[in-house]
Amino acid sequence: MRWWRLPFTGEPYRSTLFLLLSVPLAIWALVDGGGAQRRVAKVLLAREPAVSRVRGLAAVPLDLVALVVVGYCWTGVLVNVVYPIRPLLGMSGEYRDSWGGPTLAGAWAVHVLGGLVFWFVVSWMLRGYVALWRRITGG
Numbered sequence: 001m002r003w004w005r006l007p008f009t010g011e012p013y014r015s016t017l018f019l020l021l022s023v024p025l026a027i028w029a030l031v032d033g034g035g036a037q038r039r040v041a042k043v044l045l046a047r048e049p050a051v052s053r054v055r056g057l058a059a060v061p062l063d064l065v066a067l068v069v070v071g072y073c074w075t076g077v078l079v080n081v082v083y084p085i086r087p088l089l090g091m092s093g094e095y096r097d098s099w100g101g102p103t104l105a106g107a108w109a110v111h112v113l114g115g116l117v118f119w120f121v122v123s124w125m126l127r128g129y130v131a132l133w134r135r136i137t138g139g
Contacts, residue, residue, distance in 0.1 A: 007123040015126040018044040022063040022133070029056030041137075045130055050138035059136045066129045073122035080115030083108045091129060 006012065018040065025037040042048040049055075060068035079086065084104065086092065099110045 003124075004120070007119050008040065014044045014121040015130050016074070017069065019063065019126070021068055022120065023060060023067070026056040026060050026063065031051050037137075045134070047134065051136060052102045055137045059133050062129070062132055062136060066125075070122055070125060070129070073125065075084045075116050076118040077122065080111040080118065083111040 021044075022037075026038055029035075029037050029051060030053055033053055034056045037051045041051070059094060079089065079091070081097050085111055098107045099114075101107045
């Protein structure tokens with residue numbers, strides 16, 4: 001796959017959904033032996049791992065770190081693409097001193113470019129996360 005096509009596929013979004021569900025599923029694996037985690041991974045990641053109670057819990061540190069990093073990157077995408085509504089999110093809305101200022105159009109254009117960079121980076125980071133998760137859980 002070419003590097004620029006990944007964000008336009010469904011893979012990063014399914015991976016994000018799996019990442020959000022991964023810690024609760026790992027905890028639930030203690031009860032059902034990893035059955036729910038296996039089924040969700042099969043649907044969202046398109047591959048059925050050989051998860052068990054231990055393997056499901058072994059991926060939790062990776063899941064937590066990835067959740068923080070990927071969450072930060074998705075926030076970067078959102079906040080930069082919708083730059084003019086930053087004051088509604090409790091952020092500074094002053095664009096005269098920001099990158100691309102002194103006009104709102106310039107500041108928004110520069111921040112949209114940054115948001116697009118975050119969008120590409122987070123897509124590839126999620127691909128790496130899924131590869132590591134599969135390796136840990138025997139997928």
